Amino acid sequence: MPDQPAQPDPCDLRLRHPTRQLSVRETFGIATNMTVPAFAERDPHVPDIDPAYCFDPAVTLALLAGFAHNRRVLLQGLHGSGKSSHIEQVAARLNWPCLRVNLDGHISRLDLVGRDAITLRDGQQVTEFQEGIVPWALQRPVALVFDEYDAGRPDVMFVIQRILERDGQFTLLDQNRVLRPHPGFRILATANTIGQGNLNGLYAGAQRLNHAQIDRWNIVATLDYLPPAQERAIVAARVPALGEAAQSALLEAMVALAGLTRQGFAAGDLSTLMSPRTLISWGDNIAIFGDVGQAFMLAFGNKCDAAERPVLAEYFQRCFGRELGIGRAMSDAGVKL
Numbered sequence: 001m002p003d004q005p006a007q008p009d010p011c012d013l014r015l016r017h018p019t020r021q022l023s024v025r026e027t028f029g030i031a032t033n034m035t036v037p038a039f040a041e042r043d044p045h046v047p048d049i050d051p052a053y054c055f056d057p058a059v060t061l062a063l064l065a066g067f068a069h070n071r072r073v074l075l076q077g078l079h080g081s082g083k084s085s086h087i088e089q090v091a092a093r094l095n096w097p098c099l100r101v102n103l104d105g106h107i108s109r110l111d112l113v114g115r116d117a118i119t120l121r122d123g124q125q126v127t128e129f130q131e132g133i134v135p136w137a138l139q140r141p142v143a144l145v146f147d148e149y150d151a152g153r154p155d156v157m158f159v160i161q162r163i164l165e166r167d168g169q170f171t172l173l174d175q176n177r178v179l180r181p182h183p184g185f186r187i188l189a190t191a192n193t194i195g196q197g198n199l200n201g202l203y204a205g206a207q208r209l210n211h212a213q214i215d216r217w218n219i220v221a222t223l224d225y226l227p228p229a230q231e232r233a234i235v236a237a238r239v240p241a242l243g244e245a246a247q248s249a250l251l252e253a254m255v256a257l258a259g260l261t262r263q264g265f266a267a268g269d270l271s272t273l274m275s276p277r278t279l280i281s282w283g284d285n286i287a288i289f290g291d292v293g294q295a296f297m298l299a300f301g302n303k304c305d306a307a308e309r310p311v312l313a314e315y316f317q318r319c320f321g322r323e324l325g326i327g328r329a330m331s332d333a334g335v336k337l
């Protein structure tokens, strides 16, 4: 009997398309009449929604333009400023499947393109081509996010360059196959630098990027640290123990200190600066250890050179009106050193 034609699998991502339009005003709280396409159902590849997430309007609009109009969006900014999480949280609200690839030194061309692998079929060992990340994502409505784009190795970057064009087809040379992107396929990336390499010494491992590559990104948005009021809102949302009204003076002082470390870094007084990620860890540590100074040293102070401690102590004094007092707090809190 001839084989029945296979029924299309309703769970197959390749058959899905965005079928809804969401109001940007209602979904992201941004004053605009723009709408964006979104998927009706969630899929295991859609990131989880973080209800406390604070969207930066300019960055969010840039990302939404990428999703709505199939533009390639590169998000650049200092570490821990919320680049990766902004992309994930936008995708989460659009129900857009999202695949994050960290371009650390271990990702190779074969991981991206695919390779021949030995598999078992009907008890026989056969060599089969296994698709890499790029061909898999390209054929599905997936937002492919290249994280730490400026850390990618040159051979890897040239694979990406081929798909950066809007209609970028992808040729699997060993397979003699040309893949056309799914209409819902998107490419985004995050980077600390904008392709100039490690200019300020903060980003060891950042590569200089080829200008032909930078040129292929349609939208380049910058996300640096947010204004203090927004930063306070983020920490309050992330560390509920600090979010109560009574703690707002504490939050204000913490965010002010983070601001001083950034100014100190810019002026050359400090070799490192406090990112929002570290600010959140500081808040978490306060909830664990109970002492602000100790929590500060554990989250940030100990990342600085010993010679920079007096500068930190001075910042702490300015923001909290008291000494940093490290050892005392630990023994008070009953924590063994």
Ligand SMILES: Nc1ncnc2c1ncn2[C@@H]1O[C@H](COP(=O)(O)OP(=O)(O)O)[C@@H](O)[C@H]1O
Pocket (backbone or CB within 6 Å): 052, 053, 054, 055, 056, 077, 078, 079, 080, 081, 082, 083, 084, 085, 086, 190, 234, 237, 238, 276, 277, 280
């Ligand atoms: N706008 C924001 N709202 C809520 N949390 C944020 C926001 N920005 C950053 N965070 C939190 O800060 C941390 C660092 O963010 P991440 O996106 O990993 O930074 P980056 O990719 O820029 O290094 C994450 O835990 C994230 O949830």
Ligand SMILES: [Mg+2]
Pocket (backbone or CB within 6 Å): 083, 084, 085, 147, 148, 190
């Ligand atoms: Mg990141």
